[in-house]
Amino acid sequence: MCEANAYLVKDGEESLIMESVDIVQPEEGGTWRLVSIFGEQKNVKARIKEMNLVNHRILFEEDAG
Amino acid sequence: MCEANAYLVKDGEESLIMESVDIVQPEEGGTWRLVSIFGEQKNVKARIKEMNLVNHRILFEEDAG
Numbered sequence: 822m823c824e825a826n827a828y829l830v831k832d833g834e835e836s837l838i839m840e841s842v843d844i845v846q847p848e849e850g851g852t853w854r855l856v857s858i859f860g861e862q863k864n865v866k867a868r869i870k871e872m873n874l875v876n877h878r879i880l881f882e883e884d885a886g
Numbered sequence: 887m888c889e890a891n892a893y894l895v896k897d898g899e900e901s902l903i904m905e906s907v908d909i910v911q912p913e914e915g916g917t918w919r920l921v922s923i924f925g926e927q928k929n930v931k932a933r934i935k936e937m938n939l940v941n942h943r944i945l946f947e948e949d950a951g
Contacts, residue, residue, distance in 0.1 A: 823888035823939050845937040858940060872910040874888050874939065875923060 824858050825877040830870055835880070839863050842879060851884055889923050890942040895935055900945070904928050907944060916949055 827842045828835040844856040852866045867881035892907045893900040909921040917931045932946035 823890075823942060825888075825939055843938065843940045845934070845939075847934055869910070869912055869934075872937075873908065874890055874910075875908045877888060 823874070823877075825872070825874065825879050827855055827865070827879040827881060829865070829867060830880050830882045838865055838881065845879065853881070888939070888942075890937070890939065890944050892920055892930070892944040892946065894930070894932060895945050895947045903930055903946065910944065918946070 824841040824843050826840050827838040829838050839855050839857055839861065841857045841859065842855050843858045846854045848854050848864060852864050855863045855865060865881055868884050870880040870882040872879045889906040889908050891905050892903040894903050904920050904922055904926065906922045906924065907920050908923045911919045913919050913929060917929050920928045920930060930946055932948050935945040935947040937944045
């Protein structure tokens with residue numbers, strides 16, 4: 822399976838938002854909807870900082886604005 | 887390997903932007919930098935419409951604004 826883990830980067834530290842993310846979709850207001858392979862859903866108000874698919878990592882960072 | 891293919895959706899049709907994308911990173915001015923597992927790089931001025939990692943698909947759409 823090729824899902825990825827989503828992390829929030831803050832002050833140089835990564836905290837796990839969700840494991841095994843399958844779907845990433847933009848919502849209104851600078852929010853991203855994450856859906857895991859288990860059907861779990863979460864909305865994250867943050868910017869995408871980087872995605873590294875081979876390493877199964879999606880990094881978000883809080884919007885400075 | 888867990889790379890994905892990136893497509894641009896326009897008028898309901900998908901055209902392939904890049905195969906085997908590893909890295910997706912935001913750049914300035916609403917542009918995304920794509921890097922494939924082969925080291926190929928491409929900049930795409932578009933919005934992310936949806937990512938489906940299990941299906942290895944990243945969909946972009948042109949910014950309406």
